[in-house]
Amino acid sequence: MQFKVVPGIPGMKEEIERLxxxxxxxxxxxxxxxxxxxxxxxxxNLARDPFHPGLHSHEIEPLTQRFSSENRSVKGFQSYLxxxxxxxxxxxxxxxxxxxxxxxxxxxxxxxxRKNSAYARVELSRMPTxxxxxxxxRAR
Numbered sequence: 001m002q003f004k005v006v007p008g009i010p011g012m013k014e015e016i017e018r019l020x021x022x023x024x025x026x027x028x029x030x031x032x033x034x035x036x037x038x039x040x041x042x043x044x045n046l047a048r049d050p051f052h053p054g055l056h057s058h059e060i061e062p063l064t065q066r067f068s069s070e071n072r073s074v075k076g077f078q079s080y081l082x083x084x085x086x087x088x089x090x091x092x093x094x095x096x097x098x099x100x101x102x103x104x105x106x107x108x109x110x111x112x113x114r115k116n117s118a119y120a121r122v123e124l125s126r127m128p129t130x131x132x133x134x135x136x137x138r139a140r
Contacts, residue, residue, distance in 0.1 A: 001100070005047045005093075008105040008125025009132065015107065035089065038081045039107070042091055046079060046102060050093075055079040060092070067094055067105070067124065076105070092122060103127045 007013040019036040022028035028036060045052040056079065063076025074094045081089030092106030105124045128136070 001049075003047050003050065003100050003102045004098075005043050005102045005104065006097075006128065006133070006136075008103050009128050011123065011125040012104045012107065013125070016104070035081075038089065039091070042079060042081050043104070046091070046093070050077070050079075050102060056083065063092060063106075063122065063124070081107075092124065094127065097127045097130065097133060 007016045016039075019028070019032065019039060022032060023036050023040075042055065045055055046057075051057050057077050060076050060078045063078070064074070067074045067076045074096065077093050079091045079093065081091055090106075090108055091104060092108070093102050093104050095102060097103060103125075105127070106122050108122055
C-alpha cells in the first residue's frame with residue numbers, strides 16, 4: 001500500500017522545498033545535504049510503510065492531544081530520521097487530509113520527552129485544506 005506524503009503548511013512545505021531545491025542545485029552545505037538525504041529517505045520509507053522497522057514510528061500522546069483539539073480526532077506520530085545520535089532528527093506526522101495520505105507536521109531534534117512537557121513545545125504545521133491540495137495538484 002503506497003501513501004501520498006504531503007507537507008503541512010506553513011513550515012514543513014517551505015523547508016522541504018528548500019532542501020529539495022538545494023539538493024538539485026548542489027547548493028546545500030555538507031550538514032544540510034546529509035540531513036536532506038536522511039529526510040528524503042525517511043519520507044520514502046514512510047510512503048511505502050508508515051511502520052517500516054527503521055522508522056520506529058509510534059504515537060505520541062501529547063501530539064495527538066494537541067492536534068486533535070484543532071482537527072477532530074487525529075493521532076500524532078513520530079518517526080526517526082536517525083537513531084542513537086545526539087539530538088537525532090524526528091519527523092512528526094498525522095494520517096489524512098485524504099485517504100492513503102500522510103501529512104508531515106513537524107521536523108525537530110528529539111525532544112527530551114520526560115522534561116517539562118517537551119512535546120508541548122514542538123512546532124507543528126497544519127494540514128492543508130482540500131482546496132490547497134487541489135491547487136498544489138494543478139500547479140504540478
